[in-house]
Amino acid sequence: MRDLNNYLTIALPKGRLAEMAMGYFEAIGLDCQELYDPNNSRKLIFESPLNEVRFFLAKPSDVPTYVEHGAADLGIAGKDTLLEENRGLYEVFDFNFGKCKLSVAGLPNTNIYKNGLRVATKYPTIAADFFESQGVTVEIIKLSGSIELAPLVGLSDVIVDIVETGSTLAENGLVVIEDICLCSARLIVNRVSMKLEYERITQIIRALKEIVVE
Numbered sequence: 365m366r367d368l369n370n371y372l373t374i375a376l377p378k379g380r381l382a383e384m385a386m387g388y389f390e391a392i393g394l395d396c397q398e399l400y401d402p403n404n405s406r407k408l409i410f411e412s413p414l415n416e417v418r419f420f421l422a423k424p425s426d427v428p429t430y431v432e433h434g435a436a437d438l439g440i441a442g443k444d445t446l447l448e449e450n451r452g453l454y455e456v457f458d459f460n461f462g463k464c465k466l467s468v469a470g471l472p473n474t475n476i477y478k479n480g481l482r483v484a485t486k487y488p489t490i491a492a493d494f495f496e497s498q499g500v501t502v503e504i505i506k507l508s509g510s511i512e513l514a515p516l517v518g519l520s521d522v523i524v525d526i527v528e529t530g531s532t533l534a535e536n537g538l539v540v541i542e543d544i545c546l547c548s549a550r551l552i553v554n555r556v557s558m559k560l561e562y563e564r565i566t567q568i569i570r571a572l573k574e575i576v577v578e
Contacts, residue, residue, distance in 0.1 A: 371416045372557075372564060375436035377424035377445075381549050384461050385440045392571035428453060428552060437557035438565065443547040444526060448487045454558055457551035457569055460576055466490060466544045469533050470515050470522035476500070476541050484514035485524035494524070494544050512536045 374389075376382040376399075386396040394417055398410035411418045422430055424442065428451040431439040444466050446455060466487065468476055479501040485491045488504045495502045505520055512532060514520040526547065527533065527540055551572065553565055 371411070371418050372438065372561060372568075373436045374417060374419050375427045375430045375439035376419055376421050377427050377440055377442070378421045379424070381424065381440055381442065381462050382421060385459065385549065388459065388572060388575055391575050392568065394568075425449065431552050431554050434554050434556060437554050437561060438568070439552045440549055441552055443545070443550055444487065444490070446550060446552065447545070448489050450489065452555065454553040454555060455550050456553050457572055459549040459551065459572075462547075462549040464526045464528045464547050465540075466524065466547055467527045467540045468494070468522050468524055468542045468544065469512075469527065469538050469540050471537065472539050474515075474522055474541060476522055481522065482520040483522055483524055484511055484520035486511060487524055490544065491524040512538060 376385060382399075386399055390396050394415050395412040396410070396419065398407070398412070399419060409418055409420045420436070425445055425448075427436075427439040427441045428446060428449045430436040432451040432453050440459070442462060444464075447466075470476070477498060477500055481495070481500060481502045482505060483491050483495065483502045484505045484507050486507060488506045492502070492504055505514065507514060511523045511525045514523055515538065516536060522541065523538075524544065530540060533539060551569065558565060
């Protein structure tokens with residue numbers, strides 16, 4: 365009978381980042397076939413007995429929480445999520461995929477350096493830190509979806525959001541006013557797991573680095 369306590373647990377964010385990450389894990393010899401099986405669409409935890417690894421899928425913003433509290437030893441999270449959540453964990457590897465920018469956007473010619481600016485965003489911590497660094501006092505309005513709508517209906521002056529191609533902004537008459545930072549998918553590790561499973565985890569990190577270099 366296998367001892368699940370010996371398994372490394374990896375938290376994957378649901379969606380495109382998980383699909384891309386699984387390709388890398390497969391490339392370094394970690395079996396992800398259970399995750400590809402359409403018959404497992406309702407499963408929550410996927411095991412690879414040969415590698416003594418198990419995966420589970422979680423909401424992207426929840427992955428750092430699972431890792432920080434030790435429910436997962438490792439996880440995949442976007443840099444935007446890590447900056448917003450600011451969890452106590454190790455960020456050890458940049459997959460260099462899922463690239464995008466976190467930007468301030470709004471109607472053309474909007475002055476983003478005036479005090480009292482209203483900012484709608486899914487990222488209140490990042491937005492507040494950015495404008496504070498610019499010496500601007502702002503009102504943060506947290507939204508969960510359709511951020512582009514906010515300046516169009518007068519809820520906010522600008523938004524802070526992820527921008528990939530900029531097409532959605534353009535379709536709604538908005539433009540990027542300033543970029544805050546570049547974001548991509550990162551491998552994160554629980555602090556205690558890094559000590560207890562140092563050899564296994566560093567082996568995974570080294571193997572991934574070789575794949576990315578290639």
